[in-house]
Amino acid sequence: MINFWTRSIQYIKGVGPHKATLLNKLGIFTIGDLLEHYPRRYEDRSQLKMINSLIDGQLETFKAKVVNFVETKPRRGLSILKMSVSDGSGVAQVVWFNQPHMKKKYQTGMEVIVSGKIKIFYQVEVQNPEIEVIDSSEPIDTGRIIPVYAASENINQRFLRTMINQVLNDYQEIIEILPTNIIDKFSLFNRRLAFEAIHFPQSMEILERARQRLVFEELYLLQCSLLLLKKQHRNHHMGIKHGLDALLSSQAYKNLPFRLTDDQEKVLSEVKSDMEDITTMQRLLQGDVGSGKTIIAALALIKTVENGYQGAMMVPTEILAEQHYKTLSELFAPLGITVCMLTGKLSRRLREDVLCKLREGLVDVIIGTHALIQEVVEFKYLGLVVTDEQHRFGVRQRSILQEKGNMPDVLVMTATPIPRTMALTVYGDLDVSSIRQLPPGRKAIRTFVRGSDRRHLVYKFIVDEVKNGRQAYVVCPLVEESEKIDAQSAVELYEQLIQTDLKDIPCGLVHGKMKAVDKETVMNGFYSGEIKVLIATTVIEVGVNVPNATVMVIEGAERFGLAQLHQLRGRIGRGAHQSYCILLSDNRNPETQERLTIMTTTNDGFVLAEEDLKLRGPGQFFGTRQHGLPDLKIADIISDISILLEAKRAAEQTIANADDCVSIRSVLSQRFGKEIGMMFSN
CATH class of the missing domain: 3.40.50.300 (P-loop containing nucleotide triphosphate hydrolases)
Incomplete structure (x- = not known):
């Protein structure tokens, strides 16, 4: 499959270097890209009408014979070519402006199918329509359900339809990549049929089944990627095993001026359980504004310090760094925990002092902005990394900070509640905890x-x-x-x-x-x-x-x-x-x-997040690109949620089966290459 799917578009008959460059601008570089250049919409041109029943202003399709041509030049620089066509019920004029060469394409007596917008004023006219000559081959542009693609001035609809039709006819190597048991269980189209039907459907019912198959495949591969990442992380990344809570954690808990909510208690238990396990913690903590995520992070930082490690908290702004520094200093001071701040505004002398203490292990907890991921920042023994307002950072930034220690635990926090669909896609490689309760006594705004x-x-x-x-x-x-x-x-x-x-x-x-x-x-x-x-x-x-x-x-x-x-x-x-x-x-x-x-x-921020996703779409809602996952080409994680859930169940079944797991690794490496396949090389 790899040779076929990744073959350059340039070597398809009729393309060449120049057309390939124009196709590249549409994001089409390979044969696989061309087949996954899915239609944006469809026009049903399968219902042929008689000329005498055509409706003014409507997009219509009819079959007729070429009768004659008349060319006029009403003024300099303008030529009008009219081709008369008839079907026995009436006559229509096909009109072109400044395209005299069109009369060489069609001959008197030739049978054609015409599709275009009808204009009736004394006579029936169709300006610049799409025309297909009726011969033994199946029509591409008329007389059927027609795909409409994202195109450009130099790459038109007909060229795209012709190229895709040619690839489907010339290449029989669209092999199946889904396990047979999954295809049977979810009653899915086979892969080749799905690609043929998504581009040139025989009916709207077949089109819907083809789309279901390709959406399922795309979401299934994405879920397999995320589950493999999680599995690989757990199998190959043995981290720090923190001990059970001791005196420092107990004292901190007693010193709290308030009682934790049930949600906070549950999340704290999940975080502690992760930290006490040999597998590195990779947990996302999402909670509404004011729900009390910071205290969870603080107690986790105390736990790592109690075990002889250092903790780091990275935040997106200096204002937030200062706020956390002030809050945590008050909490940590009675416990003898040293906390420092590292931001871009520190003087050179203060900065050097903080960096030196950090290297020597004289700082227990450091709070900072992007300054924390600079090369000069070194830890003696980093045990826990907390990233606040994660959506402001790229995944790479989070991992750079983690790499400054020997597989420290990672707690990712966000006050922008993530819709369930986004959590299943963007953060599918993390364990997710949520705080939905607000502290008691808060009045609704x-x-x-x-x-x-x-x-x-x-x-x-x-x-x-x-x-x-x-x-x-x-x-x-x-x-x-x-x-x-x-x-x-x-x-x-x-x-x-x-x-x-x-x-x-x-x-x-x-x-x-x-x-x-x-x-x-x-x-x-x-x-x-x-x-x-x-x-x-x-x-x-x-x-x-x-x-x-x-x-x-x-x-x-x-x-x-x-x-x-x-x-x-x-x-x-x-x-x-x-x-x-x-x-x-x-x-x-x-x-x-x-x-x-x-x-x-x-x-409720969670309700608002779902609404925001519906109104603005995933690209606007949340910077998914920064996660490094491949873009979705056909699936819509909002309207296709039911397919997403099915694909997730199927992916879990595949990853749990050793033989299927090996096969899907190969598929992912071929399909995504460097983008994500390299992650499964171990």
């Missing part, structure tokens, strides 16, 4: 959508909350005003508000373009309560914890995805007081209104 005509009332509400001792956020989509984008900027709004609605309120401005020291000054002012209203960009999306803040106003809310809106909303509702999120938007697009309305109906 009330969310409203308002137009700009209510803006002054919204800011009056902020003033009232501040008078009651509370604080507020105002978030803008831009840092500075833009002529190209009609959206409120943070700088512009700050200047406007301190002179109007909030002129008597202490306000602060923070955005990503500010110097770190200036940003820190403003943030500290907000933490301490000196600044009552913080006007900001999404730089405050993660890592800001001010329990006294009860209002979140989001300007231009239509410019944010549901996941991001939920993250921003999660900055409030952290105290005992009722909190309010107000989404300002004048966008009346129905989809936008639907998305914003969803925010007012639920505070």
